[in-house]
Amino acid sequence: MKQLELYFVRHGETLFNTMDKLQGWADSPLTDNGIQIAKLTGQGLSDTSFQSVYSSDMKRAMDTANFIISANKSFTGDLKKSAHFREAFFGGFEGLDNQTTWKSIATPYGATNQTEMLEQVTPGTVRDRMHAADPLHLAETGTEFWQRIDQGLTNLLVQEPDHARILIVAHGTLIRSLAIRFSDNRFDPIHEFPQNGSITKFSINANKTKILDYNLTN
Template sequence: MKQLELYFIRHGETLFNTMDKLQGWSDSPLTPNGIRVAQQTGEWLANTSFQSVYSSDMKRTIDTANYIIAKNNSFNGAPKQSASFREAFFGGFEGLDNHDVWHTIATPYGASNQTQMLEHVSPGVVRDRMHAADPLHLAETGHQFWQRVDAGLANLLVNEPDHARILIVAHGTLIRSLTIRFGNSSFDPVHQFPANGSVTKLLLSENQTSILDYNLTTKK
């Protein structure tokens, strides 16, 4: 049975991150600090051998992947871009204030923010609630989100060799959602959002998916 070790890395800090704006399928550039964090992650993983490197098709993840690859001592190719590993699509809420949007979505359910909702329901349900609240009804539903991400994981199992170690530069909500879905009580992704440049390790096979580590950073 084929088994893959995936290193999911959240992209470096972006301009929208510093403004606390929702940034799903919209994009903003890495800040100087975001570049520094990506380079630090690359230095941290310099001696880790990767058979393949993927990123979402957003510029912030492609740039982060290239900064990491530049520091790696064994991989010197280009990242493979996959829309499957994009961030969740926030629809009509893209670019708006993160706190204000989640307060608006959560209030009808007796909560104040996304974290309080995730204490009681799955990431897929939260996606459905955002879709329902979106005036444009463009935000991804839970089914749409997981169908896309699962297709990306399935593609890896088909196209990558057994026991390959693969680096994937992706996004915070996607990584958090994977950890809630496949993790155990050793991790607390509901209350701890993955940091920019952090590493989350996932073991993927046809019959089982498990989280090995979550939100590892170079900070001591």
Template sequence: MKTLHLYVVRHGKTYFNRYNKLQGWGNSPLVASGIQDAHQAGQKLSQVHFKAAYCSDTTRAMDTAKIILEENKNSREISLITDAKFREEFYGSFEGTNMDAAWTSAGAPVGLRTYSEIVDKYDVDKTKDLLKEADPWHDAENSEEFWQRVLAGFKRILTNPVLDDGDNVLLISHGNSLISLADRFGEGKIAVHERPANGSISQMELSKDGLTILTYNNEPVKD
């Protein structure tokens, strides 16, 4: 059975990150410190031989990926693969809204005011479902829509005929996407109240059985 070693990096800090705004399919550029986030991640990964590299089709992910690959000494021959399946959760009409205000709107029907309160009482998937219900257009992704898209992206990686058992793969991801992966595959060992740091590295193993998370937000996953 083929097992791939994923190095999953959250993109560098953007202007919307700075302003505490929801940023899903919407996009804003990396700030200066976000460019530095990418360089630092690239330096940490500079000796890893990547066989493939993936990211979403947002510029914040693509710019982060390009900087990391430029820093890498062993992966000059690979081309970056962009795919909308790896986009962040779509927040519908809440795109660009203050995060705290958005989650208050989502949690109000169940008497909750913050993202953390929703996660504590339910789980991360429930935050998606509640936000879709609160979106007047109901365009925001619910949990089923999110996972159908994202898991198809991981299947694309796993079925890439170029990749063999034990190969290393770079994937540039997003804050809520990483939280969602931690909640679904982390076996209850990972705190999911806050987004991982911009430029943070999480190591995972991908096989037909799913994902195993070894490190998250630069830290080992402890039993």
């Protein structure tokens, strides 16, 4: 059975990150610090061989991936872009204040923020709650979110060779949601959000996905 090792990296710090704004399918550029973070992650992975490098099709992820590729000593291929690894879509909440928005979504459920909801329900249910609260009803539902990501993972298993090590530059909520879904007692992704430039590793085959490391930083 084909087995892959996936290195998920969260993109470098962006302008919206510094403003604590919701940033899903909306995009903002890497800051100078974000570029430095991407370069440091690249240095940390410079001796790691990858058979393929993917990123979401958001510019912040593609830019981060290209900095990592530039520092790698063995990778000579091209960056592969995939909308399957985009961040969650926050719909009408895109670009709004993070803390204020999540408080408004969580309050009807007896919580004050996203983390408190995740202590009680799955990431998919949180996506459903955001969709229900979105005045435009554009935010992704849990089903839409997971179908998109699962299709991306299935594509990797079909397209990539057995025992390939693959780098995927993606986003915080996506990586955290995967970590919660496949969590074990070694990690606490509910209370620990992936840092910019951090690395989270999974092994995956057709029957099982296992988390190997979470939120590793330089």
